[in-house]
Amino acid sequence: MVATSPITTQTDNPLQDGRKRAMLLAALYIAQEQFGWLSEEAIQRVAERLNLTVGQVKSTASFYTMFKLQPQGKYRIQVCEGLSCYLVGGAEPIINYIAEKLGIQPGETTPDGKFTLEVVQCLAACGTAPAVKVNDELYENMTFSAIDQLLERLQQEN
Amino acid sequence: MESPVQPQPNPLTIPSYTDLPFYRKQVRIALRNCGIINPERIEEYIERGGYLALAKAVTEMTPDEVIGVMKDSKLRGRGGAGFVTGIKWEFARRSPAKPKYVICNADEGDPGAFMDRSILEGDPHSVIEGMAIAAYAIGSEEGYIYCRAEYPLAIAHLKIAIQQAREFGFLGKNIFGTNFSFDLYIKEGAGAFVCGEETALMASIEGRRGEPRPRPPFPAVSGLWNKPSNVNNVKSYAMTPQIILNGAEWFASIGTESSPGTAIFALTGKINHTGLIEVPMGTTLREIIYDIGGGIPGGKQFKAVQTGGPLGGCLPAEALDTPVDFDSLVQAGATMGSGGMIVVDEDTCMVEFAKYFLTFASAESCGKCVPCRIGGRRLLEVLTRIGNGEGKPEDLDEIEYISRNMKEASLCALGQLTPGPVMASLRFFRSEYEAHIYDKKCPAKVCRGLITYKVIEENCTGCMVCKRNCPAGAISGEKRQVHYIDPNICERCGICIEVCKFDAIMIE
Ligand SMILES: Cc1cc2nc3c(=O)[nH]c(=O)nc-3n(C[C@H](O)[C@H](O)[C@H](O)COP(=O)(O)O)c2cc1C
Ligand code: FES
Numbered sequence: 001m002v003a004t005s006p007i008t009t010q011t012d013n014p015l016q017d018g019r020k021r022a023m024l025l026a027a028l029y030i031a032q033e034q035f036g037w038l039s040e041e042a043i044q045r046v047a048e049r050l051n052l053t054v055g056q057v058k059s060t061a062s063f064y065t066m067f068k069l070q071p072q073g074k075y076r077i078q079v080c081e082g083l084s085c086y087l088v089g090g091a092e093p094i095i096n097y098i099a100e101k102l103g104i105q106p107g108e109t110t111p112d113g114k115f116t117l118e119v120v121q122c123l124a125a126c127g128t129a130p131a132v133k134v135n136d137e138l139y140e141n142m143t144f145s146a147i148d149q150l151l152e153r154l155q156q157e158n
Numbered sequence: 159m160e161s162p163v164q165p166q167p168n169p170l171t172i173p174s175y176t177d178l179p180f181y182r183k184q185v186r187i188a189l190r191n192c193g194i195i196n197p198e199r200i201e202e203y204i205e206r207g208g209y210l211a212l213a214k215a216v217t218e219m220t221p222d223e224v225i226g227v228m229k230d231s232k233l234r235g236r237g238g239a240g241f242v243t244g245i246k247w248e249f250a251r252r253s254p255a256k257p258k259y260v261i262c263n264a265d266e267g268d269p270g271a272f273m274d275r276s277i278l279e280g281d282p283h284s285v286i287e288g289m290a291i292a293a294y295a296i297g298s299e300e301g302y303i304y305c306r307a308e309y310p311l312a313i314a315h316l317k318i319a320i321q322q323a324r325e326f327g328f329l330g331k332n333i334f335g336t337n338f339s340f341d342l343y344i345k346e347g348a349g350a351f352v353c354g355e356e357t358a359l360m361a362s363i364e365g366r367r368g369e370p371r372p373r374p375p376f377p378a379v380s381g382l383w384n385k386p387s388n389v390n391n392v393k394s395y396a397m398t399p400q401i402i403l404n405g406a407e408w409f410a411s412i413g414t415e416s417s418p419g420t421a422i423f424a425l426t427g428k429i430n431h432t433g434l435i436e437v438p439m440g441t442t443l444r445e446i447i448y449d450i451g452g453g454i455p456g457g458k459q460f461k462a463v464q465t466g467g468p469l470g471g472c473l474p475a476e477a478l479d480t481p482v483d484f485d486s487l488v489q490a491g492a493t494m495g496s497g498g499m500i501v502v503d504e505d506t507c508m509v510e511f512a513k514y515f516l517t518f519a520s521a522e523s524c525g526k527c528v529p530c531r532i533g534g535r536r537l538l539e540v541l542t543r544i545g546n547g548e549g550k551p552e553d554l555d556e557i558e559y560i561s562r563n564m565k566e567a568s569l570c571a572l573g574q575l576t577p578g579p580v581m582a583s584l585r586f587f588r589s590e591y592e593a594h595i596y597d598k599k600c601p602a603k604v605c606r607g608l609i610t611y612k613v614i615e616e617n618c619t620g621c622m623v624c625k626r627n628c629p630a631g632a633i634s635g636e637k638r639q640v641h642y643i644d645p646n647i648c649e650r651c652g653i654c655i656e657v658c659k660f661d662a663i664m665i666e
Contacts, residue, residue: 022365025346025348026346063367083426083514087428087502089652093651097651122308127432
């Protein structure tokens with residue numbers, strides 16, 4: 001988490017109210033880290049802390065791709081659709097391949113809660129594109145057979 | 159430029175790095191410390207003249223004099239639009255309301271761009287010093303750096319740098335014993351490209367949806383929390399200390415008359431030497447791509463270079479002698495943008511390439527205004543149709559019609575510029591579009607609706623590997639017999655090419 005502006009508890013000054021609201025993104029990051037995703041409960045708590053309505057918090061959170069309003073699978077498979085990955089013919093074929101194998105579309109989670117498929121921007125592995133990230137683990141130079149092996153291994157892990 | 163690691167003249171074989179072709183044509187102002195100092199030690203920045211410019215500004219110059227130097231240097235903002243920085247500062251200074259805010263736009267979201275990230279990671283103090291000078295000039299005591307969340311190392315280095323600057327008294331109360339006070343905070347984005355637009359960025363700092371609003375009022379009049387605010391790009395701030403130290407004339411002597419100083423690009427794509435470069439404005443695309451970038455790998459033909467990222471445009475080989483500066487690039491049909499430079503070769507289909515940027519930009523539409531939200535989607539439908547071989551002759555007019563509307567009626571530059579890459583590729587590579595539509599052919603053999611996979615009979619050994627691996631079951635053939643791919647079943651996924659050990663499959 002990042003140092004943000006000084007927090008105050010005063011709320012009669014519009015500027016101070018504004019500063020409280022300015023903590024919202026940082027607060028959502030913290031809540032997401034604790035809960036794994038932004039559940040109703042997490043949103044409720046953030047709203048209470050910052051004197052905002054649940055609607056305000058939800059509307060803001062839903063604008064940003066980094067905030068997850070759905071439960072996430074145990075393994076978050078992030079396929080890069082950045083430029084370098086695209087140029088080597090990655091992205092679309094890989095996304096389609098994984099989507100077909102898991103039977104889910106990007107943004108969805110398998111019914112057993114194991115995998116979430118996501119499409120993301122550059123993973124900073126352009127030199128070894130195409131790249132796929134699973135949770136915090138990066139996989140480079142991906143091929144269809146490498147995906148087969150990866151998914152097989154993850155299926156077997158508990 | 160003095161380097162602590164002085165390149166020793168070596169009479170034998172090893173050339174100094176400044177002699178390498180990649181570096182020889184470069185002039186490093188914003189990148190002068192990157193890779194040379196340890197960004198986690200403020201002492202190393204100070205040894206290289208760091209914070210001298212801030213000291214000079216606050217102890218020897220009035221705010222108006224600082225603005226005067228910036229105006230004389232004619233520095234144009236490096237975030238894309240190229241607005242003169244000194245004039246922007248003057249607007250903010252003249253705004254009567256208080257407090258005022260200094261904001262650094264570090265939301266760099268263009269695919270293939272990583273200039274701002276390199277500066278934040280490699281030389282964070284140059285940005286902090288530039289922001290402090292801006293704060294002194296406009297009369298602000300509080301600043302924000304809005305950094306995209308995808309750059310954790312940049313954020314970490316910034317945090318360290320801000321802390322050290324506070325300890326050394328370069329941030330905080332009564333800087334250099336004067337009555338100038340200024341402090342700085344980091345705000346982390348959350349994955350929305352449109353937040354790079356300055357009004358959306360300020361909404362996001364305020365903890366709201368990052369939707370742009372119409373300008374005027376400009377941020378200099380009513381910005382963050384409706385107070386006067388000055389927004390500049392990372393590179394603009396990083397160049398500021400050098401301008402204050404070395405003077406406006408020095409800066410204006412580099413580059414061209416209307417675009418002084420240096421241009422910073424992230425060279426990527428089909429090019430031998432990828433990486434960050436800083437060259438005097440006015441250097442030609444040819445010099446950058448061939449002399450610095452070392453040309454196209456694998457003996458392939460250069461096809462196009464995209465500048466300005468997903469909101470820019472591409473230029474063909476005929477335009478390689480265009481000098482790189484704000485005005486010449488626009489004249490040629492592209493834009494400067496914030497500094498991505500992507501080179502593609504003969505294997506890239508320009509329809510597909512344009513579709514890539516369009517997919518990116520239209521997905522980032524915040525949805526607030528109709529031309530951008532609907533127009534982007536409609537354009538994408540047309541390009542998809544063309545790529546699938548279902549294009550109609552009137553589609554090219556349709557592209558131009560939608561593009562014109564988006565350009566004229568969208569609320570912010572995102573919508574206005576989204577059709578840019580499509581328009582540029584249509585202008586310079588019209589024949590490729592026509593080949594897709596009339597001949598149902600993709601000249602670069604990329605578009606899946608227009609290619610067929612075929613077995614090269616002489617090479618096929620009948621090993622059956624492709625048949626076993628084909629997910630669609632499109633391949634037939636007996637062991638040691640030439641195989642056959644049924645084009646009606648084939649999904650063009652490319653797995654057969656990947657697994658074939660005998661180069662026996664080709665695309666037609
Ligand atoms: C969709 C969109 C995205 C933008 N992204 C960035 C960005 O990532 N970084 C940036 O500095 N400017 C970006 N800009 C330009 C900013 O609105 C603004 O002009 C710039 O930060 C001003 O800084 P400068 O005067 O130093 O160039 C973007 C503009 C638009 C319309
Ligand atoms: S584009 Fe995929 S890692 Fe950079």
